[in-house]
Structures are given as structure tokens and as C-alpha cells.
Amino acid sequence: MKNARKTKKSWVSPLFHLNQIWQISWYNFRSWRKNPRIILTFSLAFILCFLLTDKAVRFSYEYSTIMQIAEPFVWTFGDSNSILLASLLLILLFSDMPFLGVGVPYYLMRTNRIKWMLGQVLYICLATFMYMGFVLVSSIVICAKNAFPGNMWSETGAILGYSPAGKAVALPSTVKTMEMSTPYECMATIFFLMLLYTLLCVFIMFVLNIRKGKFWGIGGVFTLSIYGFLLNPQLFKDALKLTDEQMYIANVATGWASPLQHATYHMHNFGYDLLPRLWMTYTIYGVLILTCFLIAFLSIRKYNFKFVGGLE
């Protein structure tokens, strides 16, 4: 009888745990209200989209052609430099990780460290998704006036892909990507790739923040970004002493070794080369993110919470 009562008492619905995790996560979202840092991040993201998509819009006006509504996003964020810029803005959004607000002690008393961490992870994932969604919607809205919604590539895309004009205005539109997919499919893939890359950046920042402190967290993301930015085929060419004709080895090596290139849509194998396939990239990102998650999971047990500030 005694044992039965004990069992009944200790059983708690999984929904209760999920609700607690959600509440912890929601607590972080509540801090967005009138938060200048959040407003600044999203404003800068909108300005970034405006500036980056401007090339595509101007190009279509110059040629008196219209675009497919997803194309500006596809061309803009089909470029590794644009992905890098967009992901760096997230550092601003998550600069206060691991979010030790005044309410955290109360949550820690009512839940436990693991649930608190899962709440942070949920918040990170949702905030990153919202941020990337905002970037996508902004790119679409900015260019919508001169674009059509049908799921087919536009003449502007064909001009960019089939002539050196795309290269001249630095819009990475390749026939390879256009022939093998539709605009919305391409847009969804690029969105997912960007999301995974930014999630990886944020998780690395989260883990380093927990283990080493904020300085190392921000430093870690910058290091990852700089590594992706500086890793180019020329480095491999020099290191492996390759000839011009063997340049493909350097190009392929860069495609595999750089996390930033993994986030770049056209740097994937669509059936004709040796670059990673999309599913391979998803797996690599998935494993890396999961590894970060596990490290965070192990680290949080020994994490020394230090609270600053007073009651609101």
C-alpha cells in the first residue's frame, strides 16, 4: 500500500515536463519585448536583406525582366559570404547566452538543470528559426513587386545562369542548380542549410559559453566563421602542390572541409561531381549539432550558475 502510494506520487505526465521546458523557453522570449538588442538585430537583418537583394532587383530592372518570388533569396543566400553575414548577426541576438536572467533561480528551484538546459536549447532553435524565417520573408517582400509566385524559374534566372552576366554582378546563379530543382524547392533547401549552419554556430557558442565563458563563446563562433571564410581552394592547391588541371581536387576538398561551403547550395553534388550530396551535409550538420548538444548536456551538470542583477 505504501509502495503503491509512492509510485502514484512519483509518476508525472510527460506533458508536464514539456510544459516546464516550454515555460523556460518562453521566459526568454518574454525578454524580447521592447528589447533594443532584439529590435536592432531584426532591423539589421532587414537592412542586410535589402542591401544583398538589391543587386538582383537592379539586375531585373536593367533587363526589363521579372523574377520568381523566391529567386532573390536563392541567389542572395546561395552565396557563402551572404550566409556568413546573416549568421554573424545571430551573435548579437544570442550574445547574453546562457540567458541567466532574474527568473532563472526560480526555474532552477522548480525544475532541474537538465530541464533548464533543454528550455534554452528549445529557445535557441525557435529563435534561430524565427530569425531565418524573418530573413526569408524580408527577401521575398522586398522583391515581391517585380516577381511572380509560380513555381518556375524566371527569365532573369536564365540570363544569370546562361551568360556571364551573373558572374559580373556577383549573383551565383548556376544552371546546374536550376535544372535540377524548382524555385520553392531550392528556397526550402537553402533555408534549411542556412538554418543548420546557424544552429551549429549558435550551439558552438552555447557550449563554449557554458564551459569557458562568453568571451570564448563569441571567439569560437568568430573562429568558425573565419575558418569557413578563409578556407579556399587556393590553400589546398598550394598545400597539395596541385596543377591547374588538378584544381578540381582543391575545389572538392574545400567543399567538404568548410562548414560554410556545406551551407552553400550550389556546392553540392547533383549527380555530376564529387561534392557532398545534400543528405550528407544534413547528416554532418546533424552529427555536429548533436555532439554540441551532448557536450552541453554533460557540461550543464557541473555548470556554476552566477547570477547578476537584482529583482525587476
Place this chain on the structure above:
Amino acid sequence: MKKILVKLIAAITCVTMLTACQPTPEDEAIMSKKDKQFEKLILEAASDVKTEYPESYKNDFVSKDKKVNFTIDAEVTVSDENKYPVFTIKLMPITDEMTQRLVEVFLEGDDGYYPLSTLTKSELAEEIIKIQARLADEEGLREFCGDDETYDRVVANHQGTIEFYQGKMKDAPEEKLKIPTELVFQPLDFYLEERIYSQYSAEQELKEGVKTDESENKYLISDTVLSDGRFGRMRVSNEFNNIFIDNSAYGDERYQMFMYKIHSYVGLSNLYMDDPFNASSGDGDIMALFPKLTITKDEALDIAKNALNDMGVDYFYLMSSRVEKEMPTYKEWTQIYQHQDELGYDFGKAQEEVMSKKPEIFYIFEFRPTYFDVPFIPANSRYMPEETYRPTIENEKIRIRVSNDGVAAFSWINPIEAINVINDDVKLLPFEEIIKYAQQRMKLSYNLVAMVPLHDDSDIDLQLEKYKEVNVNIYEIELGLTRIPVYNKVGEYMMIPVWNFYGVYDIIGKSEENTHLMSDDDLSERRYKIPLVTVNAIDGSIIKEVMQNP
């Protein structure tokens, strides 16, 4: 938060609705290759009633940016059989038998010898005298070097070479060592290691036989002195990223390695140097040794065709021909680069002007293969190392150089053979549809930005202001076969029928300085016919294969 989300969604909806999107066009601008549509089409057989093609086609239109005017006044070329297959291909390994057949023709019955580079006593003495004479002409050498630093380096090198030769003098043989070759493939080590290059053990090593793995036998290198006194060099390789060995004119232990991006190569040149195609800027004096052309182009072409027939390689057709002059000397290269700056970075024009006085020494004929009686026609493509993500192979071709002395050089790059005929007579799109797709593509692909010379170092808009328009003249439309990669099989290729639209274009600048008239050129002297667009004859898609070389 809910309120914020609702406001955000409402704002986005309003903005999107207010912007009012454009209507979706009816036609797709880019043909989809999803769902293996093309793989299904290549299996469809042509109907028994053969498609009729017009003998010529005429039309005018302008590009999307209205800056490029197209005039099509073209002859339509199709094969006599009017039957177009689709088949997969592979590189054909070069065998000993194949090589020996070629060698008989090109060595004109003379023997081949292993490329032993050991210099005799008298040759070493001659070399030393030559270098000493070069060093004695201090003024000339300084002018050649350009600056003091280069001069000092060159002098030090020359002095080092003299010391090296003097050291070799003691053990050098009195007479040239000549070991006849059986013209069989050997492993690379055979040529690289001391077996061949060491002077005295070579004969013994060759008699005893070299113990190597048969599967590694991929190289065949041979020298010969022809009965008329000329020197010949043959290099054959079945190795990817060919490593060719060149024992330079300076003699033993100073050989160099060259790498090419081709799978296999049959090269044979009965010239003083290895391969005049690779002559560098400093080799102008070597090229000057060749006799000036006195034979006519037709006579030279007959010599080239007869050589091909004698070798039993009779399925090639003449793709292009041109005349080659002596290579520019170091001084002339400097002049070209200086003149290029004066002409607004027009390298071609600068080279042409500087080289106009140089004598002509070769006719160069380039032959392309026919497969199943259909000519192979290279697609509109560029080779861009920075955009290549897999190993590539150059298209099959034979190049023959003819001088007054007959065939001066022969090279056969990447012989291929059909391995699997997927469809021996595939169904093709009607000519009218091909024209429609080609015109659509040309309207979009060719614009001022794409056609005028632009430089990265200055503003593109400013550069474009110098040009008025471009006039394109399409003079031939040809149906042939070209090579495309097989989907999901890296390194495998298939041949498919395509239409090439050959043309020339004149860039009309706002000043004469920026006007470039290609139509003034003699088309028969062009190195290649330029396909402005290549249309897949089966599905109408555009072939833009950056992996192919012209």
C-alpha cells in the same frame, strides 16, 4: 507574444498584398532535368519516316537587352545517313600494336632508341663553348635579362652548368650510346630511375630485362634520328594526369616532369625539341630553326591525310586548320604585353600586330572523330578550373603539324571507343522546335555584359558605356554528336546528338578603339568554329558543359 506574432503576420500579409506580384509566365525559361525525363527520352526510337531538314535557314532577332542583333543566314548541315545514336563511351587504352603502327609511319622506317641523354665528350665540350659564348656577350645577356638581379642569377646558373659539364667530362663516353627500343610500354620508374639515365649500366639492365609489375606499364618514350638527320621524340602514355618525361637539352640528371590533364596521349614529333606546342617564351630561338613555309595549304593537307590513312586511322575529319608562326622571343613577349596596355588590354590584337612580321613555319590541322558515321562536334563550353568539381578529360582529337619537311608533329589525345549503344537511332525534336529553343536561349544568354571584354579592376557600368552594340552572324547550323556526363556516374560520359549554331560577332564600340570586327577574319583560318549555342537535339535543353575543353 501572441499579439506580436499576430501583428507581424498581419503586417507581412498587408505588405505582400500591397506589393501585388507579377503574373506567372506561361513558358518555362529553364528546362527541368528532374525526374529522369531525359533518361526516358533517349530510349525513344526515331520513326521510320526520316525527318527532313532544310538546306538553309534565315531569321533576324534582337537580344533581351536590345543591344545584340542576331542575323541567322545559315547553311544547315546534317549527316548523310541521318541516323543519330546515343551511346556511352570509354577511353580506349593505347596498346603496343597501335603504337607500333603509328611509329612505322612517323619514324619513316627508322629505328627507335631509348631516350638516353648522356652527352658525349664532344657534345659536352660544344655545350660548354656555347654557354661561355653566351656569358661573353655581357651586353646582350643583360638586355635579355632585363635587370641586374636576373642577370646575376642567370650568370650563376650558367657557371654552375659549366662546372657540372666539366665534372662529367672525365667519365663521358666518346660516342653516343644508342640502345634500340622494342617500343613497348614500361612503368614510369623505368624512365625516371637510373636504369635508363645512368650511362653504363643501361645496356646491361635492358638486356637482363627490368623486373616490374606488368600492370604498371603505361609509358612509352623513344628517341630516334631519322635518315634525313632530323631528331625524333615519341611519348605515349596511358596514365591519368600524364607524367611526361623530358630529358632536357642539357643532358643527364636534368630531366623535367610535365603534367597534363589528359588520360592518354599519343605524341610523336620528329622535331628538335619535344613538343613545340609547349614552347615557352624563351624558346623563340629554337622555333627559329624550322624552315619557312613554302608548300601550299592543300599540299600540306594531303600530307596530313595520307599519314592518317597510312596509320589506319581513317574515321577522322578535318575540323580546323591554321598557320603557325615562329614563337615570340622573350623581347617580343615584352613588346606584346606593353602593346596590350596601349590597345586597352586587347592581348589578341597586340600579339597579332607584333607577330605579323614573324615567318610561318607550320600548317596545323586538327581532326575530330566520327562515330557511327556521325561527326563529333564540341559543344559550346569553357574549361574553368575554378568551377570544376570532378576529374575531366579533354575531347578526342588528332593534331598534325606539317612543315616543308613533311609531318613535323602528331598528337592523338584521348582515343575513345563506344561501349554501350543505348539507342542506335534516337527520336529527335523537329528542326522548328530546335530553332525556337536556340533563339530563346540566344536572346537571354547574349547581352552586352556577356559579349564585350570586361575587366574586374574597374566599374562595369563605366566599361559598358564604351560600347554601342554587338552584331552576331550565325553562318552554320550543324547536327552532330557531343559528349555529356552520365547522371550519377562521375567519370562516365555518353554521346548524344546536338545542334551547334556557329557564328561570329562584331563588337561595335562608340569609338573605333573599342570596335572589334570578327567578321573580317578569314573563317577558314580560325582555330575553331565557335558554337554560340549548343542545343540538345533530343529534348531541346541547352548544353553548357563547363567540363569539356574545346
